[in-house]
Amino acid sequence: EAGVAQSPRYKIIEKRQSVAFWCNPISGHATLYWYQQILGQGPKLLIQFQNNGVVDDSQLPKDRFSAERLKGVDSTLKIQPAKLEDSAVYLCASSLDISLGREAFFGQGTRLTVV
């Protein structure tokens, strides 16, 4: 079974530039998460999708971050314009269904450096 695929693995941009990350979840997984992990901290949820609908985006900085999951499969996360404090690892995860007890499977993440 293929895991969660993310690209790119690394990205360096200047502040005020834009960047996009892509995630392809495990086939058949209805729930997709984007997490931000700042160095030395645990992951923090940015947005959660159930199929192609948004379940929770309360912690997404909507003035600069956007995400979509067209057709309920793969997803993109965009930052525009980027700030220095956006430097972090962006993790995508998926889970089979929303019922309790189902673990989430994570991709390897995209390490973003904003200079």
Added chain:
Amino acid sequence: AQKITQTQPGMFVQEKEAVTLDCTYDTSDPSYGLFWYKQPSSGEMIFLIYQGSYDQQNATEGRYSLNFQKARKSANLVISASQLGDSAMYFCAMRPNTGNQFYFGTGTSLTVIP
């Protein structure tokens, strides 16, 4: 509010010894799941073990076991017979029945010494 606390920033253990990584949590949800993930230097979060809030027995998965004490709101991870490959960051996480997002602690860095 949901909160996960891991009070050990770093831990060292001798190879082949057992080690316990601490985790406490706070939630008002009566039903929730507790998870442990391993994050090696490659960055991927690897699922290790799960415990449901209504499970009567502590979860075990190979060398991993979860010491669940509901009244104390603790879910400590025990790794037996440590191996060099166990060196990594370990994160405790909780998923309440409402909302379904995962809440993570700040992690514990484990180093296994030969």
